[in-house]
Amino acid sequence: MSRKKENVTCQICQKQKKTNEVIPAELVSEPLAEIIRKAHPDWSTSGFICNSDLNYFRAKRVKDILESEKGEISNVEEQVLKSLKEHELLSMNVNTEFDRQLTIGERLADKLTKYAGSWTFIIIFGGIVLLWIAINSYVLLTKPFDPYPFILLNLVLSCVAAMQAPIILMSQNREGAKDRLRAEYDYQVNLKAELEIRHLHEKLDHLLINQWHKLLEIQEIQMELMEELTLKKTKH
Ligand SMILES: [Zn+2]
Structure with a gap:
């Protein structure tokens, strides 16, 4: 040269x-x-x-x-922190939220339903019925208060059944309402999660594209420097 x-x-x-x-x-x-x-x-x-x-x-x-x-990275972090601060967490315990709104009668119905659906209740109830029949069979000859075919027992059992049905229905209605509430909360939490994920997605895409451009530019500068070095070497 x-x-x-x-x-x-x-x-x-x-x-x-x-x-x-x-x-x-x-x-x-x-x-x-x-x-x-x-x-x-x-x-x-x-x-x-x-x-x-x-x-x-x-x-x-x-x-x-x-x-x-x-x-840019600290900006993204700031935005995430801000969104966390602004939108309070939606997830909460549905059971405790729901129990807080119950009246005494509703709570009693729940307890009765729970008790009526247990083996303890069935055994005790069966025992009472058998005792009733035994007593009236033993004193049949002397002075039975409810002789065969135990009409009074029938009446008592009918009354218990008649009371039990609406109590169980009441409790079931409430379970349904609780399920609906739970489903609604689930939906809200899912929606929020979906929005947050989409938000993050956008941020990530933005960051990646920007980073790519910047890396390319740094690469270009490095290429220029290398070209100069090789040029100098060939000159000397
Ligand atoms: Zn100069």
């Missing part, structure tokens, strides 16, 4: 430099030129810039890219 001995002036440091120490300003990439323009408003694309000044601005550009990346 031929080496020119004529000197040119660097736009930035205003020093006389050899032509192999400078590059034309029009070859500087646009984002880099923007940074140089910020520091030196009189920057023109027709002048020259020396390698050391160019490297300084390249380092500055890489630093800017990395710093803006950091800023």
